[in-house]
Amino acid sequence: METKKKDIRALTKDQLRDFFVKQGDKAFRGNQVYEWLWQKSAHNFEDMTNISLKTREMLQDNFVINHIKVDQMQRSSDGTIKNAVRLHDDLIVESVLIPTPSRTTACVSSQVGCSLDCKFCATARLKRMRNLNPDEIYDQVVAIDNESRLYFNRPLSNIVFMGMGEPLMNYNNVLKAIDKITSPEGLGMSPKRIVVSTSGVPKMIKKMADDEVKFKLAVSLHSAIDEVRTSIMPFNATFPLHDLREALQYWYSKTKNRITYEYVVWDGINDKRKDVDALVDFCKFAPSKVNLIEYNPIDDGEFQQADSKAIDMYVKVLESNNITVTVRRSRGKDIDAACGQLANKT
Numbered sequence: 532m533e534t535k536k537k538d539i540r541a542l543t544k545d546q547l548r549d550f551f552v553k554q555g556d557k558a559f560r561g562n563q564v565y566e567w568l569w570q571k572s573a574h575n576f577e578d579m580t581n582i583s584l585k586t587r588e589m590l591q592d593n594f595v596i597n598h599i600k601v602d603q604m605q606r607s608s609d610g611t612i613k614n615a616v617r618l619h620d621d622l623i624v625e626s627v628l629i630p631t632p633s634r635t636t637a638c639v640s641s642q643v644g645c646s647l648d649c650k651f652c653a654t655a656r657l658k659r660m661r662n663l664n665p666d667e668i669y670d671q672v673v674a675i676d677n678e679s680r681l682y683f684n685r686p687l688s689n690i691v692f693m694g695m696g697e698p699l700m701n702y703n704n705v706l707k708a709i710d711k712i713t714s715p716e717g718l719g720m721s722p723k724r725i726v727v728s729t730s731g732v733p734k735m736i737k738k739m740a741d742d743e744v745k746f747k748l749a750v751s752l753h754s755a756i757d758e759v760r761t762s763i764m765p766f767n768a769t770f771p772l773h774d775l776r777e778a779l780q781y782w783y784s785k786t787k788n789r790i791t792y793e794y795v796v797w798d799g800i801n802d803k804r805k806d807v808d809a810l811v812d813f814c815k816f817a818p819s820k821v822n823l824i825e826y827n828p829i830d831d832g833e834f835q836q837a838d839s840k841a842i843d844m845y846v847k848v849l850e851s852n853n854i855t856v857t858v859r860r861s862r863g864k865d866i867d868a869a870c871g872q873l874a875n876k877t
Contacts, residue, residue: 537595538664540569541666547562548561554589564579568596569669572673576596597619598670599616601617601674602615610682611629612678613626614626614678616640618643618667622661624642625640625694638693640696641662641663641696642696642700642701643659644696645659645695645697646697647697649730649766651797651826651834657695662704663696665704672687672712675687676718688724689724689725691749692705692727693726698727699729699736725747727749729751731751733770733775733777739782740781740785741785748790749792750775752792753794753795753801754801754809755809755813759806762800763797776813779816779817780816783818789820791821792810793824794823795826796842796845797834798836798838802841804844804848807844814849820855820857823842823845823857823859825858842858
């Protein structure tokens with residue numbers, strides 16, 4: 532019976548060095564292979580040209596590199612690109628490249644499906660099949676960086692964990708991926724250009740603060756009234772706003788980093804003055820920014836974008852309370868690549 536080969540990217544650099552020593556080779560060979568895997572993003576052992584053919588064949592006999600494949604790429608009329616990404620076990624996730632005149636942003640997935648149950652999100656209707664491995668998250672970034680260079684003539688500048696899945700429910704793998712993306716021995720991107728967006732898992736927000744992470748935090752909030760939030764995000768019954776706010780206060784006390792809130796205003800759900808007053812009260816404990824996001828329908832009609840008067844009310848009240856607010860227009864709606872639309876429809 533053939534032994535299943537181990538994915539070489541599951542090994543640390545020290546484990547790679549130890550492997551080569553046990554093979555009677557020099558430890559530095561592990562450094563070379565590590566560089567090929569994480570700095571040069573090699574998908575094949577044959578590409579490792581400064582390593583002897585005999586050593587490459589030995590690696591081929593012992594390991595695999597389970598890299599992703601972009602199964603289908605769609606381009607929006609506004610320049611947005613959506614990738615349907617096939618994983619080594621044939622499951623599919625989606626990632627998005629969002630271009631603007633000054634930057635290109637990768638929106639990456641962290642789970643196949645999602646652990647949570649937000650009623651307005653297409654991804655939440657897919658059951659969580661599994662967490663993504665660190666290399667699968669890293670590979671999405673590499674693919675989008677390549678597309679950014681090819682189609683926009685510049686490297687990827689920003690990363691947001693706002694694709695499929697709840698990043699804090701795959702905490703360890705997300706942090707390992709970010710380490711590979713930001714390390715000088717990896718892609719060398721600044722952690723300040725990375726935003727991890729969570730629907731709000733208090734215990735894990737506190738853990739991020741204790742782990743002294745350098746990336747930015749965004750919270751998918753959508754209501755600062757418990758009953759309303761629970762009606763659209765049922766897991767709020769388990770992680771109520773009081774617990775979320777306490778965790779965010781802890782985050783701010785440890786990091787001194789401004790908190791960004793992602794917030795959609797829906798017709799008849801959270802479009803009244805009491806809703807914006809509750810949001811203002813929730814934001815007061817720390818410097819914050821509110822991104823008012825255009826809603827992207829997912830076909831059932833239950834959720835409809837609020838009219839412009841409600842958005843204007845939010846902006847006016849937030850600004851009068853010295854809370855930074857931006858109105859964010861959706862990108863890639865024509866290819867189902869906008870916020871909340873990722874559901875493997877390709």
